[in-house]
Amino acid sequence: LVEEVLDRQPDTIRSFLLHTSVLDRLTGGLCDAVTLGTNGRATLEQLDRSNLFLVALDDRRHWYRYHHLFADVLHARLIDEDPDLIDELHRRASNWYSANGEPAKAIDHAMAGHNADEAARLIELAAPAMRQSRQEAALGRWLEALPDGLFTNRPVLAMGLIGARMATGNTTGVEPLLQLVEESVHRTDLSPIVFDTDMFEHLPAQLLIQRAGLALLAGDLNSASAHAVDALELVEPDDHLRRGSATALLALAHWAAGDLDTAIHRYTEAINELTTAGHLADMLGCSLALADIQIAQGKLTDAQRTFDSGLRWTAEHPGLRGAADIHAGLSEVLIERNDLDAAAHHLETSNELGESAGLPQHAYRWRVTMARLQRAWGNVNGALELIDEAAPLYNTDFSPPVRPVGAIRARVQLALGELDAALRWVAERGLTTDDELSYIREYEHITLARVLIARHAAVPDSHELDDATRLLERLLVAAEHGGRTGSVIEVQILLASAYDARGDTAAAIAALDDA
Incomplete structure (x- = not known):
């Protein structure tokens, strides 16, 4: 039926349908850019009136999409009839999205159109805002999809890949990339390709920050602290983002060493710097770490105050990444205080906010905290199930693993009387x-x-x-x-x-x- 409907269309409509099949959303201006036409809006309205497999995406009927089955048929037909045009259609779509302030869609189409150079340019320019909103996962997917050779003379792009990998504790290939960036910084005979000039100017400090992070992941706390201190000496007093980043790494090093008082002091400084820089998601990440330390010190009132401050920021900035983590974190304090109903409320709110409002460890942290609540309610079997769900979701990051999931599981197993299982964990950990x-x-x-x-x-x-x-x-x-x-x-x-x-x-x- 779908094939028959397509074949019955006039040539102009048929061409419009095929060429716009590379789009997952349709609006008049975008269709004009892709088809090189001028009547995209009128054509969409005509298709809408004809009930031709078109779905309106808003009440104003400004944006549409094709029915999924129809879109698949259109794209398959385009591949059969004019495969050489597909990359050009994606290029046009990418240009339109870029000009209309939608860098993510522009990057997607540049990648789909095999235009790696343009994708690299767009990614480099989009990276600061994406890092600010903690969209490392999407940024990392794009960067990893680029050809390796593209990073050779693009030091800012290479730094972006370094940051995206290290954000999840992945150090694969990081050292060669750091050396590549260092060469671009120190050699004057090179002509690197740069679009984000601000990041390029700050690469020396950023290198030290990443060196500190790499040392931290390797467990070399002294080197981590030394690199972070060097970075602080290099950056200007008004460079609040890098001062906040370096200070947070210092806090992490002190936390991992068990020097909790100094860690709290450094995290407080980092939170102030990152707030001033407008990097609120990073500020919430530091707030979570600060509260974790306060809980470890038995300072539950201080921890609740830290979480309450985070909640105020999330209320003022709806959709802020990290909001879900703040609710889950607050529930930990409430569990410690045996206020289980309130803890359950905040965990439910955290779950409703979803992964889009969570930092990279949210899925793991939520399950571990819910397991604690289930155990407090006496549902030990349910707690063990949640711990087993959490284990594969753990992403190694810069935070010290002060409560490894294996040890948490062993404690639940003891509560269930599964002594042999707990003993196996002891043996496995040596x-x-x-x-x-x-x-x-x-x-x-x-x-x-x-x-x-x-x-x-x-x-x-x-x-x-x-x-x-x-x-x-x-x-x-x-x-x-x-x-x-x-x-x-x-x-x-x-x-x-x-x-x-x-x-x-x-x-x-x-x-x-x-x-």
């Missing part, structure tokens, strides 16, 4: 009570102590219980020294349990009093 302690592994080591206490309860072994007790005593000293009140309280409660299992009631009571 954890022992004699390990050198670090903040990054603190949650895992506390979980190890929980597993050992549970195994002692199932199969009494005084030697194993003694090992768990010594580990907890070491963890207590480290947590107290680092000002991590949340860990201190948890360890003291576990110590009370261990002392009680050993028959030392006085020590158990003293530990509970301290908690």
